[in-house]
Amino acid sequence: MRQHLEAAVPVGEDPRQHARALARMHEAAVRGTRPLPGRPRPVIGASWSRMRSLGVDPEHGAGNSLLEPARLEQRRQASGLADALPTLRDGLLGVAEDAAQIMVVVDAEGTVLWRDGSIPVRQRADSLGFVEGMSWQERTVGTNAIGTALVARKPLQVYSAEHYVRSHHAWTCAAAPLHDPRDGKLLGVVDLSGPAATVHASTLALVVTVARLAEAQLRNAHFAKLSRLRSVAVPLLSRVAGPAVVIDPHGWTAATSEMPQLDRLLLPDRFAAGQQWLPAYGACTVEPLPGGWLLRPATGALEAGVAEHASTTAELDVRQSHSWSLTVTSASGTWTHALSPRHAEILYVLARHRQGRSAAQLSADLFGTPERAVTVRAELSRLRRHLGGLIVGRPYRFADEVEIRVRQPADGSRLLPFSLAPAVRAR
Known part of the structure; x- marks a missing residue:
């Protein structure tokens, strides 16, 4: 689906006059x-x-501190963005230097990891503390393309x-989020920044295009690793008695034996060898493999499924502005x-409507119209595969036996701040 990109300066409007109007609004x-x-x-x-x-x-922002070189390097390695960096540089550095701008890459926490481009602009950025190792989150430097894109979860100029x-x-700045194609998690943001006079309507579209190319590069690298794991998994499973599945560290299935085939399993945040409970398969024994895991469902787990919810509690935590979780006990x-x-x-919508919602109702809740029911059904299908029997259909709802708890911010304006869903913004 094509994403609408909104230019910072309305089409046909003089940028300088628009800047003066913005200054009056800001004041x-x-x-x-x-x-x-x-x-x-x-x-x-x-954001304001x-x-x-x-x-x-509004004069100085909040306190900020520079990471030491060793900690900066650790964040670079942990970001998951190093493999995408060549694609980002190939697509944006030439433009940045020609257009008197700089390319900036930050991690999911808003820390500037890499910065390159026009030397004069880099020198100007130094005076703002816009350097590698500094935080560029909203709460540190106020509304900006990088920090606000991290909150809004969409490209922004x-x-x-x-x-x-x-x-x-x-x-002027134009930023696009970067996601991990293996699990959809936000990895960070890539940005082009420069003097206000360099603003151009096409800059954001360019940044978004290069970001998608970088994500495609990460996806291809993941498929290559999964293929290598599959070459090990198939002969291994031929020697394993009973149901078993081999997955990569992100839950993607390499091979199965005597089990339902799922493209990907939703794994808990803390996943290790030993006994684990998974919504798709129930109780499993987990064994480490080079590049992945071997899962063996407990005896009777596949037949029983996860329909036993008599003492199950699901806690939805949406208190934070950039991370949310579901905890099942x-x-x-x-x-x-x-x-x-x-x-x-x-x-969140299903937790607020325990009686359930039809696809058309959820479409209206999420998109403001009942006409996107097909999109809703596809998304619920994926969610139900991940969460097993916790979510049921006709209508879509949490299973009746599951106790639901919602933890949300006291300030309603900070609830899922990226969301434009009518059911969320009405709260």
Whole structure:
């Protein structure tokens, strides 16, 4: 599905006049003047509201500290972005240097990992602390393309006084999130930044395109590793008695024997050898393999499935602005998994409607129209494969025997801040 990209400067409008109008809106917003002399874009207005609630100083931002070189290198290696860096550089560095901009790559926590491009612009960025090892989260430097894209979970261009901190008003930035194709987790953001005069409507589209190419490179690398694991798994399973499955560290199936075939298993955040409970297969014995895991369901687990929910509690934690989880506690133990933005939205709506929702109702809850029921059914199909019998259909709901608990922020404006779903924003 094509993603709508909103330009920071409206088509046909003079950037300098638009910057002056933004400056007036910004001044009124930080002073608390009502009504504002104009309306910022919704994503910017929502971010400004968060900055006021966090108490971010519009003059200087919040405190920031530079990572030591050794810790910076650790974050680079742990980010999962090193393999994508060549593609990002090939696609953006030439443009950055020609257009007087810099390319910046940050991790999922907003730490600047790599920075390159125009030397004069890098020198200007130094004066802002826009350097490798610094945090560029919203709560540190205010509204900006990098930090706000991390919260909004979508590509974003920020121009001039759309930045919350005044020292950034001389800049324009275009950023796109980068996701791990193995599990959909947010890895970080790639960004092009430069003087405000370099703003261009096509910059964001370019950044998004290169980000997708980088994700494709990561996906190809993953498929290659999975293929190598499969070459080991097939002969191994031929010697294993009874049902068994070999998966990679992210739950992708390499081979199965006497078991239902699933493309991927949803694994708990803490997964190790020994006894584990998985929604898809129930209780399993887990053994380590080079490059993956061997799973053997406990006797009778496949026949019993996960329909036994008499003492099951599901806790949906949506308190944070950038990470959400589902924790399931049953007689077999406790299982926790991080959720994608879409799955967090769906589970939140279902938790608020224990009686259940039809596909059309969920479509209206998530998209504002009942006409995207097909999309909803496809997403629920994936979610139910992952969560086993916790989610049932006709209508879609948590199983009646499951106790649901929702942990959410006290400030309703900070609930799933990326979400535009009517059912979420109405809270």
